[in-house]
Amino acid sequence: MAHKDQIATVFGGTGFLGRQIVRELAARGVTVKIATRVPERAYSLKTCGAVGQIVPVLCDYSDAQSVRAVVKGSDFVINCIGILFERKKRATFEHVHVDIPAMIAKACADEKVSRFTHISALGCDTGISKYAQTKFDGENAVRTNFPAAMILRPAVMFGQDDDFFNKFAELARFMPFLPLIGGGKTRLQPVYVGDVADIVLKGLFSNSSRFQGKIYQLGGPDVVTFREIYEKLFKYTMRPKMLISMPFSVAKLEAVFLNILPNPILTPDQVESLKTDSIVDNEALGLDVFDISPKSMDLVLPGYLETYKSGGRFAVEQNG
Numbered sequence: 001m002a003h004k005d006q007i008a009t010v011f012g013g014t015g016f017l018g019r020q021i022v023r024e025l026a027a028r029g030v031t032v033k034i035a036t037r038v039p040e041r042a043y044s045l046k047t048c049g050a051v052g053q054i055v056p057v058l059c060d061y062s063d064a065q066s067v068r069a070v071v072k073g074s075d076f077v078i079n080c081i082g083i084l085f086e087r088k089k090r091a092t093f094e095h096v097h098v099d100i101p102a103m104i105a106k107a108c109a110d111e112k113v114s115r116f117t118h119i120s121a122l123g124c125d126t127g128i129s130k131y132a133q134t135k136f137d138g139e140n141a142v143r144t145n146f147p148a149a150m151i152l153r154p155a156v157m158f159g160q161d162d163d164f165f166n167k168f169a170e171l172a173r174f175m176p177f178l179p180l181i182g183g184g185k186t187r188l189q190p191v192y193v194g195d196v197a198d199i200v201l202k203g204l205f206s207n208s209s210r211f212q213g214k215i216y217q218l219g220g221p222d223v224v225t226f227r228e229i230y231e232k233l234f235k236y237t238m239r240p241k242m243l244i245s246m247p248f249s250v251a252k253l254e255a256v257f258l259n260i261l262p263n264p265i266l267t268p269d270q271v272e273s274l275k276t277d278s279i280v281d282n283e284a285l286g287l288d289v290f291d292i293s294p295k296s297m298d299l300v301l302p303g304y305l306e307t308y309k310s311g312g313r314f315a316v317e318q319n320g
C-alpha cells in the first residue's frame with residue numbers, strides 16, 4: 001500500500017538500522033526526513049526514493065529547538081540514535097541514550113506526532129554495563145514524554161554492513177587468533193536487521209493502536225554462544241582461526257588500552273555487557289506479535305560474509 005501523503009522523520013537514519021528503515025519507508029511511498037548531524041552522510045540514501053522523497057535535514061541533537069523543527073509536520077518519528085562507546089562531553093551514554101530520546105519524545109508530543117518508535121536494546125533492564133543502564137533510562141524518559149511510544153529492544157543485529165560479523169570478519173583477516181572473552185560462553189540471539197525494520201513499519205502503519213505504548217524484545221530464531229558465533233564466521237568466510245580463551249579481567253585490561261583508539265573494537269563497558277546473556281525473555285512480547293518469522297543467520301550470513309573468503313567472492317570458482 002502506498003503512503004504518499006505521510007511524512008516520517010528518522011533520527012539516526014544514516015546508521016545501520018536507520019538506513020534499512022529509510023529504504024523500507026521510501027518503498028512504501030512515504031516522504032522521509034533523515035535527521036542527522038551531517039547531512040552529507042545521508043546523500044547516498046536519496047537514490048532509494050523518487051526525486052525529493054528523501055530529505056536529509058541538519059539537526060543539532062543537543063538543541064531542543066533544532067529537534068522540534070525537524071519533527072514538525074511529521075506523522076511518524078523513529079529514533080535510531082545510539083552509541084557503543086563514549087567520547088568527550090556530547091558523546092556520553094547519558095546524553096545520547098537518555099537526554100536525546102527525551103528531547104525527541106517531548107518534541108513528538110508537542111508537535112502531535114501520531115506514532116513514535118524508539119529503538120532501545122535487549123537486556124537493558126538487567127544489564128550491568130553503562131550502555132544497558134542508559135538505554136533503560138532512555139526508555140523511561142521516552143515513556144514519560146510520549147507514553148504511546150512503541151519501544152523495540154533488538155538483540156545484536158546482523159545484515160549487510162553490520163558492525164558485528166563484519167568487524168570480526170575483518171579482524172580474522174589479519175589476526176592469527178581471536179579472543180573468547182569469558183570463555184565465549186555468553187549467549188546471544190542475533191536478529192536480522194530487516195526483521196527489525198519490518199516491525200518498525202508494521203507498528204507505524206497498523207490501523208489499530210494495539211502495538212503502541214508497549215515494549216518488544218526482538219531476537220532471532222537461534223540462541224548461540226559467542227564461540228558458536230565465531231564458528232559460523234569461520235564457516236562462511238572459510239578463514240578458521242585459533243580461539244584463545246580470555247578471562248573477563250584480562251579482556252577488560254586490554255579494553256582499557258583499546259578504548260584510546262578513535263573507533264575501539266572493544267571497550268571496558270562492552271566487556272561488562274558480555275558478562276550477561278542477551279536473549280529474549282520467554283514471557284516478553286516479541287516478533288510473533290507482529291506475525292514475523294525471523295530470518296536465521298544461516299540464511300543471511302553467506303550472502304555478505306563470502307566477500308571475506310580468501311581470494312574474494314569468486315574464490316572457489318577461480319581455484320576450481
Ligand SMILES: NC(=O)c1ccc[n+]([C@@H]2O[C@H](COP(=O)([O-])OP(=O)(O)OC[C@H]3O[C@@H](n4cnc5c(N)ncnc54)[C@H](OP(=O)(O)O)[C@@H]3O)[C@@H](O)[C@H]2O)c1
Pocket residue numbers: 011012013014015016017018035036037038041061079080081082083090091096119120121122153154155156157158163164
Ligand atoms: N546494531 C546493533 O546490533 C544494535 C543492537 C541493539 C540495539 N541497537 C540500537 O539500535 C539503534 C540503531 O543501531 P545502529 O547499529 O543502526 O546504530 P549506528 O549505525 O551505530 O548509529 C545510529 C546513529 O546514531 C547517530 N550517532 C552516532 N554517534 C553519535 C553521537 N556521538 N551523538 C549523537 N548521535 C550519534 C548517528 O547519526 P548521525 O551521524 O546521522 O547524526 C548514527 O546514524 C541504536 O539505538 C542502538 O543502540 C543496535
